[in-house]
Amino acid sequence: MMKKMGAMLLAAAVSQWAMADAVSVQNQLNKKYPALKIENIQATEMPGIYSGSVGNQIVYTGEDAEYILAGSMIRLKDQKNLTNALMMTQNQVDWKKLPFKDAIKSVRGNGKRQLAIFSDPNCPYCKQLEVELNKLTDVTIYTFVLALKPQSVAPSKQLFCETDPALAWSNLMSKGIQPGSKKSCANPVERNLQLAQKLAVSGTPAIIFSNGTKLMGAYPAAEIEKIWQELGL
CATH class of the missing domain: 3.10.450.70 (Disulphide bond isomerase, DsbC/G, N-terminal)
Incomplete structure (x- = not known):
């Protein structure tokens, strides 16, 4: 004793x-x-x-x-x-408090696993991350479009005027196809900037896992899979 x-x-x-x-x-x-x-x-x-x-x-x-x-x-x-x-x-974020209504939602497979992404349409590392995200299966991805660059503001707003914002985002990031809509509509671009500031997301891309873990950078798909495994998600 x-x-x-x-x-x-x-x-x-x-x-x-x-x-x-x-x-x-x-x-x-x-x-x-x-x-x-x-x-x-x-x-x-x-x-x-x-x-x-x-x-x-x-x-x-x-x-x-x-x-x-x-x-x-x-x-x-x-x-x-x-x-x-x-x-x-x-780097922890309260996942349940994220305003998912302001994100572009994309579901692949059963969508069981979840990620939130902060991405600027003119960020080269964000385009690199998109390539990696396309390799993931059974995932729901919430993309908060973050127009940090001046030239990103207009296309970011136009995305939300499209019939299918998720397809428009994919075309913009992977093919460089600008949103075709010329009309104006309600969009969350300003709110997303405020959200990023609140969460200390000062650059792009940022990845938030469903347990609140926040990472900065264009992680390879294999590394994201490994992190999911380590976090038990």
């Missing part, structure tokens, strides 16, 4: 020490480089290295808070991407 109690006290002390180190690193960053706004500092599995977040990006720094590294931390013994795992836990 005493051995067990001693082990528990030691574990608590180590945890508190690690937390104190993380607080020290955060304080150093705030003092030395206040403009960087690096948050969520915490110890990693690698001794002396701490992770933090700048917007949607994970960065790493040492105990002296003098250098920043951006990239993936891979655990060699099992090839696990610890950076992706960290992003999944930090």
